[in-house]
Amino acid sequence: MPAEIERKFLVTGRGWTGHAGLPVRIRQAYLAQTDKASVRVRIKGDDAAFLTIKSAVPGLSRLEVETEVPVAEAEELLELRQGAVIEKQRYAVPYAGLVWEVDVFEGENAGLVIAEVELPGEDFAVTLPDWVGEEVTHERRYYNAQLATDPIRGA
Amino acid sequence: MPAEIERKFLVTGRGWTGHAGLPVRIRQAYLAQTDKASVRVRIKGDDAAFLTIKSAVPGLSRLEVETEVPVAEAEELLELRQGAVIEKQRYAVPYAGLVWEVDVFEGENAGLVIAEVELPGEDFAVTLPDWVGEEVTHERRYYNAQLATDPIRGA
Numbered sequence: 001m002p003a004e005i006e007r008k009f010l011v012t013g014r015g016w017t018g019h020a021g022l023p024v025r026i027r028q029a030y031l032a033q034t035d036k037a038s039v040r041v042r043i044k045g046d047d048a049a050f051l052t053i054k055s056a057v058p059g060l061s062r063l064e065v066e067t068e069v070p071v072a073e074a075e076e077l078l079e080l081r082q083g084a085v086i087e088k089q090r091y092a093v094p095y096a097g098l099v100w101e102v103d104v105f106e107g108e109n110a111g112l113v114i115a116e117v118e119l120p121g122e123d124f125a126v127t128l129p130d131w132v133g134e135e136v137t138h139e140r141r142y143y144n145a146q147l148a149t150d151p152i153r154g155a
Numbered sequence: 156m157p158a159e160i161e162r163k164f165l166v167t168g169r170g171w172t173g174h175a176g177l178p179v180r181i182r183q184a185y186l187a188q189t190d191k192a193s194v195r196v197r198i199k200g201d202d203a204a205f206l207t208i209k210s211a212v213p214g215l216s217r218l219e220v221e222t223e224v225p226v227a228e229a230e231e232l233l234e235l236r237q238g239a240v241i242e243k244q245r246y247a248v249p250y251a252g253l254v255w256e257v258d259v260f261e262g263e264n265a266g267l268v269i270a271e272v273e274l275p276g277e278d279f280a281v282t283l284p285d286w287v288g289e290e291v292t293h294e295r296r297y298y299n300a301q302l303a304t305d306p307i308r309g310a
Contacts, residue, residue: 031208032187032194037235039187039194039208051206051222053186053194055235063235065228067206073220080192080210080218 049074
Protein backbone atom coordinates (compact mmCIF):
# COMPACT_ATOMS: atom_id res chain seq x y z
CA MET A 1 0.00 0.00 0.00
CA PRO A 2 1.95 3.06 -1.22
CA ALA A 3 1.78 6.26 0.76
CA GLU A 4 0.44 9.06 -1.38
CA ILE A 5 2.03 12.48 -1.03
CA GLU A 6 -0.03 15.18 -2.64
CA ARG A 7 -0.30 18.94 -2.56
CA LYS A 8 -3.40 20.74 -3.67
CA PHE A 9 -3.93 24.34 -4.82
CA LEU A 10 -6.68 26.55 -6.08
CA VAL A 11 -6.22 27.44 -9.75
CA THR A 12 -6.18 31.17 -10.39
CA GLY A 13 -5.80 31.56 -14.11
CA ARG A 14 -6.12 29.96 -17.48
CA GLY A 15 -2.36 29.70 -18.00
CA TRP A 16 -2.49 25.92 -17.73
CA THR A 17 -4.87 25.38 -20.63
CA GLY A 18 -2.24 25.65 -23.34
CA HIS A 19 -0.32 22.72 -21.86
CA ALA A 20 -3.23 20.45 -21.07
CA GLY A 21 -4.16 17.31 -22.95
CA LEU A 22 -7.70 16.09 -23.50
CA PRO A 23 -9.64 15.72 -20.27
CA VAL A 24 -10.98 12.56 -18.72
CA ARG A 25 -14.45 12.81 -17.27
CA ILE A 26 -14.54 11.63 -13.69
CA ARG A 27 -17.62 10.80 -11.67
CA GLN A 28 -17.08 9.79 -8.09
CA ALA A 29 -18.86 9.41 -4.81
CA TYR A 30 -18.15 8.31 -1.28
CA LEU A 31 -19.72 5.20 0.19
CA ALA A 32 -18.43 6.01 3.63
CA GLN A 33 -16.22 8.32 5.56
CA THR A 34 -15.17 7.32 9.06
CA ASP A 35 -12.64 8.63 11.54
CA LYS A 36 -10.11 6.23 9.97
CA ALA A 37 -10.90 5.89 6.28
CA SER A 38 -12.86 7.03 3.26
CA VAL A 39 -14.31 4.65 0.68
CA ARG A 40 -14.61 6.09 -2.80
CA VAL A 41 -16.07 4.84 -6.07
CA ARG A 42 -14.72 6.52 -9.18
CA ILE A 43 -15.69 6.07 -12.82
CA LYS A 44 -13.17 7.41 -15.34
CA GLY A 45 -14.49 8.04 -18.80
CA ASP A 46 -16.75 5.22 -19.98
CA ASP A 47 -14.56 2.22 -19.46
CA ALA A 48 -12.70 2.19 -16.16
CA ALA A 49 -13.83 2.23 -12.55
CA PHE A 50 -12.07 1.98 -9.23
CA LEU A 51 -12.82 1.41 -5.60
CA THR A 52 -10.39 3.32 -3.42
CA ILE A 53 -9.83 3.32 0.31
CA LYS A 54 -7.73 6.07 1.81
CA SER A 55 -6.73 6.44 5.39
CA ALA A 56 -8.03 9.55 7.10
CA VAL A 57 -4.79 10.37 8.88
CA PRO A 58 -3.96 14.05 8.72
CA GLY A 59 -0.80 15.20 6.98
CA LEU A 60 0.56 14.84 3.48
CA SER A 61 1.03 11.07 3.46
CA ARG A 62 -2.06 8.91 3.22
CA LEU A 63 -2.34 5.18 2.90
CA GLU A 64 -4.27 4.18 -0.18
CA VAL A 65 -5.61 0.92 -1.58
CA GLU A 66 -7.13 1.04 -5.03
CA THR A 67 -8.72 -1.81 -6.94
CA GLU A 68 -10.38 -1.83 -10.34
CA VAL A 69 -14.01 -2.90 -10.53
CA PRO A 70 -16.31 -3.39 -13.53
CA VAL A 71 -18.00 -0.13 -14.58
CA ALA A 72 -21.46 -1.73 -14.26
CA GLU A 73 -20.75 -2.60 -10.62
CA ALA A 74 -19.38 0.87 -9.95
CA GLU A 75 -22.59 2.39 -11.34
CA GLU A 76 -24.58 0.31 -8.87
CA LEU A 77 -22.23 1.23 -6.02
CA LEU A 78 -22.88 4.91 -6.74
CA GLU A 79 -26.43 4.26 -5.53
CA LEU A 80 -25.05 3.35 -2.09
CA ARG A 81 -23.27 6.68 -1.71
CA GLN A 82 -23.38 9.27 1.02
CA GLY A 83 -23.77 12.80 -0.37
CA ALA A 84 -23.71 13.75 -4.04
CA VAL A 85 -21.91 12.42 -7.07
CA ILE A 86 -18.94 14.67 -7.84
CA GLU A 87 -18.38 15.33 -11.51
CA LYS A 88 -15.26 16.86 -12.95
CA GLN A 89 -13.07 16.99 -16.02
CA ARG A 90 -9.48 16.09 -15.21
CA TYR A 91 -6.64 17.49 -17.28
CA ALA A 92 -3.01 16.32 -17.11
CA VAL A 93 -0.68 19.32 -17.22
CA PRO A 94 3.10 18.78 -17.33
CA TYR A 95 5.07 21.46 -15.48
CA ALA A 96 8.70 21.59 -14.33
CA GLY A 97 9.21 17.84 -14.43
CA LEU A 98 5.98 16.85 -12.70
CA VAL A 99 2.52 16.19 -14.05
CA TRP A 100 -0.19 18.24 -12.40
CA GLU A 101 -3.80 17.21 -12.43
CA VAL A 102 -6.21 20.07 -12.94
CA ASP A 103 -9.78 19.24 -11.96
CA VAL A 104 -12.51 21.42 -13.43
CA PHE A 105 -15.60 20.68 -11.40
CA GLU A 106 -19.10 20.46 -12.83
CA GLY A 107 -22.51 20.03 -11.30
CA GLU A 108 -22.92 21.36 -7.79
CA ASN A 109 -19.28 22.46 -7.59
CA ALA A 110 -19.28 24.15 -11.01
CA GLY A 111 -16.71 26.93 -11.25
CA LEU A 112 -14.28 25.33 -8.81
CA VAL A 113 -10.88 24.47 -10.33
CA ILE A 114 -8.27 22.64 -8.28
CA ALA A 115 -4.74 21.55 -9.17
CA GLU A 116 -3.05 18.60 -7.51
CA VAL A 117 0.45 17.30 -7.77
CA GLU A 118 1.89 14.07 -6.46
CA LEU A 119 5.37 14.42 -5.03
CA PRO A 120 8.21 11.89 -5.09
CA GLY A 121 8.84 12.53 -1.38
CA GLU A 122 7.62 14.65 1.51
CA ASP A 123 10.63 16.97 1.33
CA PHE A 124 10.52 17.45 -2.42
CA ALA A 125 10.81 21.15 -3.32
CA VAL A 126 8.10 21.60 -5.90
CA THR A 127 8.23 24.50 -8.38
CA LEU A 128 4.82 26.14 -8.40
CA PRO A 129 3.34 27.26 -11.71
CA ASP A 130 2.04 30.82 -11.84
CA TRP A 131 -1.51 29.64 -12.44
CA VAL A 132 -1.91 28.24 -8.95
CA GLY A 133 -2.87 30.32 -5.95
CA GLU A 134 -3.70 29.42 -2.37
CA GLU A 135 -2.59 26.00 -1.16
CA VAL A 136 -5.51 23.98 0.20
CA THR A 137 -3.83 20.62 0.88
CA HIS A 138 -4.97 20.59 4.47
CA GLU A 139 -8.25 22.39 4.04
CA ARG A 140 -11.01 20.00 4.79
CA ARG A 141 -13.65 21.86 2.82
CA TYR A 142 -11.72 21.13 -0.38
CA TYR A 143 -11.55 17.39 0.26
CA ASN A 144 -13.61 15.66 -2.40
CA ALA A 145 -15.55 13.83 0.31
CA GLN A 146 -16.49 17.23 1.71
CA LEU A 147 -17.38 18.65 -1.71
CA ALA A 148 -19.85 15.78 -2.04
CA THR A 149 -21.82 17.01 0.95
CA ASP A 150 -20.96 20.74 1.04
CA PRO A 151 -20.37 21.90 -2.53
CA ILE A 152 -18.33 25.01 -3.30
CA ARG A 153 -19.25 27.27 -6.17
CA GLY A 154 -16.05 28.51 -7.78
CA ALA A 155 -15.42 32.06 -8.93
CA MET B 156 -23.77 -7.18 -9.20
CA PRO B 157 -25.54 -10.39 -8.18
CA ALA B 158 -28.17 -10.29 -5.46
CA GLU B 159 -27.23 -12.58 -2.63
CA ILE B 160 -30.00 -14.65 -1.04
CA GLU B 161 -28.95 -16.19 2.23
CA ARG B 162 -30.54 -17.72 5.27
CA LYS B 163 -28.73 -18.00 8.55
CA PHE B 164 -29.30 -20.28 11.54
CA LEU B 165 -27.79 -21.00 14.91
CA VAL B 166 -26.13 -24.41 15.00
CA THR B 167 -27.44 -26.63 17.78
CA GLY B 168 -25.46 -29.84 17.56
CA ARG B 169 -22.34 -31.52 16.29
CA GLY B 170 -24.20 -33.50 13.64
CA TRP B 171 -22.56 -31.50 10.85
CA THR B 172 -18.99 -32.35 11.76
CA GLY B 173 -18.97 -35.75 10.05
CA HIS B 174 -19.78 -34.13 6.70
CA ALA B 175 -17.46 -31.15 6.92
CA GLY B 176 -14.26 -30.71 4.99
CA LEU B 177 -11.18 -28.96 6.30
CA PRO B 178 -11.92 -25.45 7.51
CA VAL B 179 -10.65 -22.20 6.09
CA ARG B 180 -9.56 -19.61 8.63
CA ILE B 181 -11.29 -16.31 8.06
CA ARG B 182 -10.33 -12.97 9.55
CA GLN B 183 -12.52 -10.03 8.69
CA ALA B 184 -13.37 -6.55 9.80
CA TYR B 185 -15.57 -3.67 8.75
CA LEU B 186 -14.15 -0.41 7.51
CA ALA B 187 -17.53 1.25 7.57
CA GLN B 188 -21.18 0.63 8.03
CA THR B 189 -23.61 3.28 6.84
CA ASP B 190 -27.36 3.40 6.39
CA LYS B 191 -26.81 2.18 2.82
CA ALA B 192 -23.79 -0.12 2.80
CA SER B 193 -21.17 -2.05 4.71
CA VAL B 194 -17.53 -2.24 3.65
CA ARG B 195 -15.76 -5.42 4.68
CA VAL B 196 -12.17 -6.67 4.45
CA ARG B 197 -11.77 -10.44 4.61
CA ILE B 198 -8.61 -12.54 4.63
CA LYS B 199 -9.15 -16.23 3.83
CA GLY B 200 -6.37 -18.55 4.92
CA ASP B 201 -2.94 -17.10 4.15
CA ASP B 202 -3.24 -16.31 0.49
CA ALA B 203 -6.51 -14.66 -0.48
CA ALA B 204 -8.17 -11.42 0.53
CA PHE B 205 -11.28 -9.58 -0.57
CA LEU B 206 -12.90 -6.22 -0.25
CA THR B 207 -16.67 -6.54 -0.20
CA ILE B 208 -19.41 -3.96 -0.28
CA LYS B 209 -22.92 -5.05 0.56
CA SER B 210 -26.02 -2.95 0.46
CA ALA B 211 -27.74 -2.49 3.79
CA VAL B 212 -31.25 -3.01 2.45
CA PRO B 213 -33.35 -5.17 4.72
CA GLY B 214 -34.67 -8.49 3.44
CA LEU B 215 -33.08 -11.60 2.06
CA SER B 216 -31.65 -10.11 -1.12
CA ARG B 217 -28.61 -7.90 -0.82
CA LEU B 218 -26.54 -6.27 -3.49
CA GLU B 219 -22.91 -7.28 -3.25
CA VAL B 220 -19.69 -6.23 -4.97
CA GLU B 221 -16.57 -8.21 -4.15
CA THR B 222 -13.08 -7.63 -5.44
CA GLU B 223 -9.85 -9.46 -4.63
CA VAL B 224 -7.02 -7.45 -3.11
CA PRO B 225 -3.45 -8.42 -2.21
CA VAL B 226 -3.22 -9.95 1.28
CA ALA B 227 -0.59 -7.41 2.33
CA GLU B 228 -2.97 -4.57 1.47
CA ALA B 229 -5.83 -6.29 3.27
CA GLU B 230 -3.67 -6.57 6.39
CA GLU B 231 -3.10 -2.82 6.27
CA LEU B 232 -6.78 -2.15 5.66
CA LEU B 233 -7.61 -4.10 8.84
CA GLU B 234 -5.92 -1.25 10.72
CA LEU B 235 -8.57 1.16 9.39
CA ARG B 236 -11.43 -0.92 10.79
CA GLN B 237 -14.30 0.02 13.03
CA GLY B 238 -14.78 -2.49 15.87
CA ALA B 239 -12.88 -5.75 16.30
CA VAL B 240 -11.43 -8.27 13.87
CA ILE B 241 -13.78 -11.25 13.62
CA GLU B 242 -12.04 -14.59 13.52
CA LYS B 243 -13.72 -17.83 12.54
CA GLN B 244 -13.13 -21.22 11.00
CA ARG B 245 -15.44 -21.84 8.07
CA TYR B 246 -16.49 -25.38 7.14
CA ALA B 247 -18.29 -26.35 3.93
CA VAL B 248 -21.01 -28.89 4.70
CA PRO B 249 -23.01 -30.44 1.84
CA TYR B 250 -26.63 -31.16 2.74
CA ALA B 251 -29.65 -32.01 0.58
CA GLY B 252 -28.19 -30.60 -2.60
CA LEU B 253 -26.89 -27.34 -1.14
CA VAL B 254 -23.59 -26.48 0.48
CA TRP B 255 -23.93 -24.95 3.92
CA GLU B 256 -21.23 -22.83 5.47
CA VAL B 257 -20.72 -23.44 9.14
CA ASP B 258 -18.80 -20.68 10.90
CA VAL B 259 -17.17 -21.57 14.21
CA PHE B 260 -16.26 -18.27 15.78
CA GLU B 261 -13.09 -17.66 17.77
CA GLY B 262 -11.77 -14.73 19.75
CA GLU B 263 -14.40 -12.49 21.30
CA ASN B 264 -17.27 -14.51 19.80
CA ALA B 265 -15.82 -17.89 20.82
CA GLY B 266 -18.52 -20.53 21.27
CA LEU B 267 -20.83 -19.04 18.67
CA VAL B 268 -21.56 -21.37 15.72
CA ILE B 269 -23.65 -20.14 12.79
CA ALA B 270 -24.74 -21.94 9.62
CA GLU B 271 -25.51 -20.07 6.40
CA VAL B 272 -26.89 -21.28 3.13
CA GLU B 273 -27.14 -19.43 -0.15
CA LEU B 274 -30.36 -20.10 -2.02
CA PRO B 275 -30.93 -20.26 -5.78
CA GLY B 276 -34.01 -18.03 -5.40
CA GLU B 277 -36.06 -16.25 -2.78
CA ASP B 278 -38.86 -18.83 -2.95
CA PHE B 279 -36.59 -21.87 -2.82
CA ALA B 280 -37.86 -24.39 -0.25
CA VAL B 281 -34.72 -25.33 1.63
CA THR B 282 -34.55 -28.63 3.57
CA LEU B 283 -33.17 -27.84 7.00
CA PRO B 284 -30.64 -30.19 8.56
CA ASP B 285 -31.38 -31.36 12.13
CA TRP B 286 -28.27 -29.63 13.45
CA VAL B 287 -29.65 -26.15 12.89
CA GLY B 288 -31.95 -24.40 15.33
CA GLU B 289 -33.33 -20.89 15.45
CA GLU B 290 -33.24 -18.88 12.23
CA VAL B 291 -31.41 -15.58 12.69
CA THR B 292 -31.37 -14.29 9.09
CA HIS B 293 -32.98 -11.02 10.07
CA GLU B 294 -31.51 -10.67 13.53
CA ARG B 295 -29.23 -7.74 13.52
CA ARG B 296 -27.16 -8.89 16.49
CA TYR B 297 -25.95 -11.87 14.46
CA TYR B 298 -24.77 -9.73 11.55
CA ASN B 299 -21.01 -9.99 11.34
CA ALA B 300 -20.74 -6.22 11.40
CA GLN B 301 -22.60 -6.29 14.70
CA LEU B 302 -20.49 -9.14 16.11
CA ALA B 303 -17.45 -6.94 15.49
CA THR B 304 -18.74 -4.33 17.92
CA ASP B 305 -21.00 -6.39 20.21
CA PRO B 306 -19.60 -9.90 20.45
CA ILE B 307 -21.77 -12.85 21.44
CA ARG B 308 -20.38 -15.64 23.54
CA GLY B 309 -21.88 -18.93 22.33
CA ALA B 310 -23.17 -21.69 24.59
